[in-house]
Amino acid sequence: MLVYDGDCVFCCRCARWVAERSDIELIADGDADLEGLGLTPSDTKRFVWWVDNDRKLSGHKAVGKVLLSLGGAWGLLGTAMKVPPVSWLGALTYRLVANNRHRFGGGCG
Structure with missing residues (x-):
């Protein structure tokens, strides 16, 4: 699941782009059970979050996970984003x- 700032036009556009290319569960922070996910409103205003079971990745690591999940050339970029x-x-x-x-x-x- 990807949790993003639903008040941010840019973030919403990015989420829409991902939705058109994948079946990743996308949820705006205002619609998410942040407490249940172990996140705060401040967390989601500062970073995008990838939440998978009890594992959470934020920022560029979350973006890398999304790209990896998209596969193809995007997946290669996502893999590359894991290493210095x-x-x-x-x-x-x-x-x-x-x-x-x-x-x-x-x-x-």
């Missing part, structure tokens, strides 16, 4: 995009 130096670049890119997401198509909550 690609993982470092992924973390940096995620932070840059997350910190500026309001510039990518609308406001964020």
